[in-house]
Amino acid sequence: MRLAADLVAFSARLGHDFRRPDLLVRAVTHSSISSATRPSNERLEFLGDRVLGLSIATALFGADERAAEGQLAPRFNALVRQETCAEVARDLGLGEVLKLGRSEMMSGGRRKEALLGDAMEAVIAAVYLDAGFDAARDVVLRHWGPRIAAAATAETRDAKSSLQEWAQARGLPPPAYVETAREGPDHQPLFTVEARLSTGETASGTATGKRAAEQAAARALLARMEQKND
Incomplete structure (x- = not known):
C-alpha cells in the first residue's frame, strides 16, 4: 500500500x-x-x-x-x-x-x-x-x-477549578466563559475567551484551543481578583 x-x-x-x-x-x-x-x-x-x-x-x-x-x-x-x-x-x-x-x-x-x-x-x-x-x-x-x-518549571494547576473555588468561597456562582473571537486559518485557529464573574469582573485569554483559552482567561481573572483583594 x-x-x-x-x-x-x-x-x-x-x-x-x-x-x-x-x-x-x-x-x-x-x-x-x-x-x-x-x-x-x-x-x-x-x-x-x-x-x-x-x-x-x-x-x-x-x-x-x-x-x-x-x-x-x-x-x-x-x-x-x-x-x-x-x-x-x-x-x-x-x-x-x-x-x-x-x-x-x-x-x-x-x-x-x-x-x-x-x-x-x-x-x-x-x-x-x-x-x-x-x-x-x-x-x-x-x-x-x-x-x-x-x-517541569511552570505552574500547571487547573486555573478554572481554582477560580471556581475562589468564587464559591465568596458565595458567588461559578464563572461563565464566553468565546469573543476566533481568528486564523481553519487548521490552526486562535480562540479568545472571556471569563466573567457575576459581580461584573472579566478577563480574557487567547490560545490555539478553546479550552486552553478558557484556562488562560481564568488564570488572568484569578490573578486580577487576588491582586485586588491583597
Whole structure:
C-alpha cells in the first residue's frame, strides 16, 4: 500500500517513515467515513492514549528528580489532556489529512478539538504498532518536548477549578466563559475567551484551543481578583 502525497508529507512532519502505511491511513480515518472494510481510528485512539501516557510519565519522572507525586500529577494531566493533543495535531497539520464523512467535514470536523485530539492519539498508536514503543516515545518527545520542559518549571494547576473555588468561597456562582473571537486559518485557529464573574469582573485569554483559552482567561481573572483583594 502506498501513501497519498498528503500523508507522505504528514509522515515527514511527524518524523516517522511507516513500514505499514495502512496503520497511518487507519489512524486518520474518522468513524464518520468508516465501514466494514475501512476501520476507524477509535481502537488506535484507545491504545495511543496509553502509549502517550507512559511516554509523558517517563519523561516527567526523569526531567525533575526532586518533584513529588503531587507536583508530577498536574504536569502529567496538563500534557496528556485533549486540548494539548489537539494543539500538537494543529502544529502537525493533522486536520488537513483526516478522512471524514461529508457531514462531519461540512460541520468543521477538521478543526474540532476532540476529533483532533483523538486522531493524534491514534497516530501515536500507529507508530507504536509500526515500530515499537521506542519509536512512539521518540515521536512524543519530539512534538511534546517544549511542553514537557515548560511543565517541569511552570505552574500547571487547573486555573478554572481554582477560580471556581475562589468564587464559591465568596458565595458567588461559578464563572461563565464566553468565546469573543476566533481568528486564523481553519487548521490552526486562535480562540479568545472571556471569563466573567457575576459581580461584573472579566478577563480574557487567547490560545490555539478553546479550552486552553478558557484556562488562560481564568488564570488572568484569578490573578486580577487576588491582586485586588491583597
